[in-house]
Amino acid sequence: MRLKQSVLLVFGILLVLAGIALQSTGIAVESTAVVALVSAGVVMVIVAVITGFSRQDEVISDERTRRIGAYGTTYSWVLTLILILAFLWLDFLGLASFDLQGTLLVLLFTMLLSARIFQWYLSRQGDVA
DSSP: OOHHHHHHHHHHHHHHHHHHHHHHHTOOSSHHHHHHHHHHHHHHHHHHHHHHHTTSSSOOOOHHHHHHHHHHHHHHHHHHHHHHHHHHHHHHTTSOOOOHHHHHHHHHHHHHHHHHHHHHHHHHHOOOO
C-alpha cells in the first residue's frame, strides 16, 4: 500500500471514529453530521483498500487503458441519459411516480456499475476503435 492510500485509510478511520464519538458523547444534536462523517470515512476506507490492493502488478495507465476508460464512461453516460429519459416519460405519462432519493440512487448506481461493466467488456474485447 502506497503513502497516498495509507493517508486516505487513516483519514477515513479518523472520520468514522469522529462520527461515532460525536454520537456517543451526545455533542451532535443533528444526526446529519454523524451520518456525513461516518459515510465519508467509510467511502475513504473502501477507496483506499480497493486502490491499494487491486493494482499491484497491473499497468496503471497507457493509451489503450485510457481509451477503454473513456469509451466505457461515454457508454455509461449514454445509458444513464436513456434511463433519465425513460424516468421522465414514465412520470410525464403518469405510468409511475418517483421520489427524488430513489431516482438519484438508481441513477448513481447505474452510472457507476455500467461504467465498470462497459470498461470490463471493452478490455476483454481488445482495443477500441
